[in-house]
Amino acid sequence: MASASTSDPKLALTRERILAEAVAFADEHGVDALTMRKLADRLGAGAMSLYTYVKNKDDMIEGMVDLVTAEIELPAEGEWRGAMRDSARSAHHVLLAHPWAAHEWTSRMPGPARLAYMESILRSLAEAGLDEGLVYRGYHAVTMHIVGFTIQELGYQNFPSGQDLGAVARAFLDDLAVADLPHLALHVEAHLSDEDHGDEFGFVLDLILDGLDRANGDQGGRRG
Amino acid sequence: MASASTSDPKLALTRERILAEAVAFADEHGVDALTMRKLADRLGAGAMSLYTYVKNKDDMIEGMVDLVTAEIELPAEGEWRGAMRDSARSAHHVLLAHPWAAHEWTSRMPGPARLAYMESILRSLAEAGLDEGLVYRGYHAVTMHIVGFTIQELGYQNFPSGQDLGAVARAFLDDLAVADLPHLALHVEAHLSDEDHGDEFGFVLDLILDGLDRANGDQGGRRG
């Protein structure tokens, strides 16, 4: 019956528990608000106790990113386009569910889960029969799209904090010399009345996958 | 003969001088090492004096990002594919020259220079005759690619700090169970012997631009 969520004093400290609680905290309050003292409080421990399981704060955040990465569904075997799409979409969802993670992802060394993730993408592309150079480029294109797009997307919803985009964008437009920025004004209006612009993430992803497919037909696939 | 670079006591404090010096400092030591005290020292001023010209540190970094953005060459009028490519390449160069900037770009409100930049991309796409929905999606695809790709690229060279990628990647591979990650091992080897993989940035950019072109032919361009 006892919930383990906040400060059950009987629960032993472990690296896993620390990382899980840190992820939960970052999800709730943002990674900037995460401090060793506050996290320790939440775990019912002293701040310095965490350092038994964690080298330092950077190491901890690295571990958090890896924990999040482990949630991503890896590309299945078989038809590569669909598998890649599904996995990319899963990564997109996971990174949106932990809005701080994409940003950290880009500036830290990969842990074991992320290495496994990288491996799986590369394998999927290689087993699709892509030319070696195309695997190299395709890997960059796809992963770049996944985290780049998500970061960009999160940027839009993080502008102030919490309130809806509409009010912000409105104020934004009113403040600036809209007359000088007509296309931007239109674009923001489009954002306001979104919903029916559909699946942007998938749109660009398909541009990339189509391009890889086509490039492969031109130079590699046809040759074999 | 007197250089104005570091602490000429006669130079008046201005927002422009502060931002320029802050950018220079961040270029040299990274944005994490940038503190108000150290920056003030460099300017031959007291830390609190900066606050006359800058609301707070966040405001300052916003200004720094905007200053950097102003270096980007906007897309020229005329043939849109070439113009977009040139501008994207310019943005890519600028963001590589200020390695901290791409990361900040994604988490801060745009200032005047960035608004102008956004406007110019949107205008270029619109004047290319793209369908309204394609302008919306194309804008996101292109800008996402520029900063996403650059961030990813910088991630690779920021792993430790300063030393060359080769040694790091080697150590990296040796540590990990390479046998379990064969495709990743291959990929890292490819990174080690780079130089001839060519223009990755342009490769993906072309995938996107080609895709937009094609999508426009299918639904918009043909109709008009």
Add this chain to the structure above:
DNA sequence: GGGGCAGCTCGTACGGTGTACGGTATCCGT
């Protein structure tokens, strides 16, 4: 000329951070 005021400069101080260090408590192998 003089008095006031506005704006720039910045010393000091406060509440916060990450974490080094050393002390204590608890357990385990002998």
Add this chain to the structure above:
DNA sequence: ACGGATACCGTACACCGTACGAGCTGCCCC
């Protein structure tokens, strides 16, 4: 029973962003 490892954590330190208010100018209006 006891010695040593291990987990825990209180205290302290250096450093951070920045609120506050005191000093110093230089200008305007009487």
